[in-house]
Amino acid sequence: MSILVVGTVAYDAIKTPFGERPHILGGSATHFSVSASFFTDVRLVAVVGDDFKPESEQVLVDRGVDVTDLKRLPGRKTFFWKGEYGFDLNTAHTLDTQINVLAEFDPQLDESAREVPYMFLANTDPVLQRQARQQSRARFVALDTMNFWIEGNRDGLVKALADIDLLVVNDAEARELAGESNLIRAARVIRELGPKILVVKRGEYGAALFSDHGYFATPAFPLEEVVDPTGAGDSFAGGMMGYLAASNDTSDAGLRRAIIYGSVMASFNVEAFGCERLLELTHDEIAGRFRQFKALTFFEEAEFNGRSVAVR
Ligand code: AMP
Numbered sequence: 001m002s003i004l005v006v007g008t009v010a011y012d013a014i015k016t017p018f019g020e021r022p023h024i025l026g027g028s029a030t031h032f033s034v035s036a037s038f039f040t041d042v043r044l045v046a047v048v049g050d051d052f053k054p055e056s057e058q059v060l061v062d063r064g065v066d067v068t069d070l071k072r073l074p075g076r077k078t079f080f081w082k083g084e085y086g087f088d089l090n091t092a093h094t095l096d097t098q099i100n101v102l103a104e105f106d107p108q109l110d111e112s113a114r115e116v117p118y119m120f121l122a123n124t125d126p127v128l129q130r131q132a133r134q135q136s137r138a139r140f141v142a143l144d145t146m147n148f149w150i151e152g153n154r155d156g157l158v159k160a161l162a163d164i165d166l167l168v169v170n171d172a173e174a175r176e177l178a179g180e181s182n183l184i185r186a187a188r189v190i191r192e193l194g195p196k197i198l199v200v201k202r203g204e205y206g207a208a209l210f211s212d213h214g215y216f217a218t219p220a221f222p223l224e225e226v227v228d229p230t231g232a233g234d235s236f237a238g239g240m241m242g243y244l245a246a247s248n249d250t251s252d253a254g255l256r257r258a259i260i261y262g263s264v265m266a267s268f269n270v271e272a273f274g275c276e277r278l279l280e281l282t283h284d285e286i287a288g289r290f291r292q293f294k295a296l297t298f299f300e301e302a303e304f305n306g307r308s309v310a311v312r
Contacts, residue, residue: 001245002041005029006107006132007122007144007234009046009056009070013082013096014273016089018227024274025056027079028122028144031231034275035238035265036120037063038286039246043116045069045132047105049076059279069113076101089229089270090203091172097148102128109135118245121164122234125149126157133163140250142166143195144237150176158193165250167195168237171202183208199240199259201233201266209259213252218259218297221267221289228273232266235278239265264289 007029014021033042043066050072060067082096107128119138121129123146133141141164149157150173157177161167167190171183178186187198187210198210204226206219240262244250247257264286271277301308 001117001248002043003036003118003120003241003245004043004045004109004113004116004136004138005032005036005120005122006045006129007032007120007124008079008102009044009048009052010079010081011051012080012230012274014228014230015084016228016273017085017087019273021228021273025059026081026230026274028124028234030060031234031269031275031278032120032122032238032241033060033065034063034278035235035269036242036245037065037238038265038278038281038283039239039242039261040118042066042242043069043113045107045109045113047071047073047101049078049101050074052078059275063279069109071105073101073104076104083230085229089226092229094148107132107135117248118241120144120237120241121160122237123149126153126160130156130160130163133160140165140244142168142237142241144168144233145173145177146170147173147176161190161194164195166197166199168199168201168233168240170233171200174198174200197255199262201236203229203232207236207259207263209255211252211255213255216252216256216259218263218293220263221293221296223267223270226270229270230273231275232270235269235275236262236266239263260290260293261286263293 008027009030010027012026029046033044036042077100079102080098083092117139119141121143123144143164174186178189180186200208208217240258243258243261
């Protein structure tokens with residue numbers, strides 16, 4: 001099973017307490033595609049300007065990403081995002097967002113793109129997300145968004161949410177979208193807007209899954225060195241959706257495993273700037289960290305004073 005992703009391909013300027021990169025390949029669809037490409041075939045739908053360098057496109061091609069639908073608009077500049085992190089690496093401070101070429105993007109899916117069974121609507125204008133969704137006959141559709149769009153086009157976003165299966169957002173965005181500070185209640189409000197499944201990313205604290213089957217949560221991988229969290233959310237989504245598409249298993253057990261694969265990919269992504277770390281990642285490293293997650297979250301019931309649960 002393969003995945004179609006619609007989102008941004010961008011240049012980022014990033015500053016963290018550990019260094020900076022003034023002009024680096026980024027974008028929600030870029031991070032997602034690189035991550036998901038470890039699991040399945042990825043077809044990318046996005047737009048760039050004529051400043052987009054061939055070597056940037058080559059990064060995607062080298063990962064086997066199908067870039068047939070990566071459009072180049074002459075006379076326009078590629079989407080640009082400038083962000084900064086303090087020592088609290090959980091919170092990105094957006095300093096500049098230049099929509100540029102995105103303003104004129106009109107995603108058109110051809111017949112073969114419409115048939116791709118898994119679809120990821122990565123962070124981009126919710127109007128574009130909905131347009132793409134309406135053309136697709138995917139069996140499973142997930143969407144990611146952020147405060148920029150929740151605040152900029154809430155109505156458009158609510159419309160886009162009506163027709164998707166899974167929403168993945170961070171905890172602050174879930175609260176903001178629902179207008180509800182309690183995350184459990186926020187999850188209920190959001191799931192009433194359309195997506196039956198909600199995945200909440202909690203940065204260094206892990207991720208949580210809300211569905212008709214109930215609740216599941218995982219911690220994040222305990223890393224001593226986090227260099228740049230940019231793209232953590234998209235590489236999480238890439239691991240999660242990549243696994244779902246590869247296994248074609250969206251049962252509760254499949255979703256739980258997908259959350260772990262998402263956490264594995266995000267944990268590697270933050271070890272270096274942009275997508276640098278994922279570009280040198282191996283399948284053995286992914287498998288190894290997946291098993292470490294299993295050990296990390298495992299516990300046993302033990303007999304205590306002749307009872308199986310330790311209560312007096
Ligand atoms: P994240 O995975 O949430 O850290 O996403 C990081 C990527 O999102 C960066 O590489 C940016 O280029 C991209 N990005 C930032 N702001 C936006 C936005 N408003 N819409 C779409 N993509 C964005």
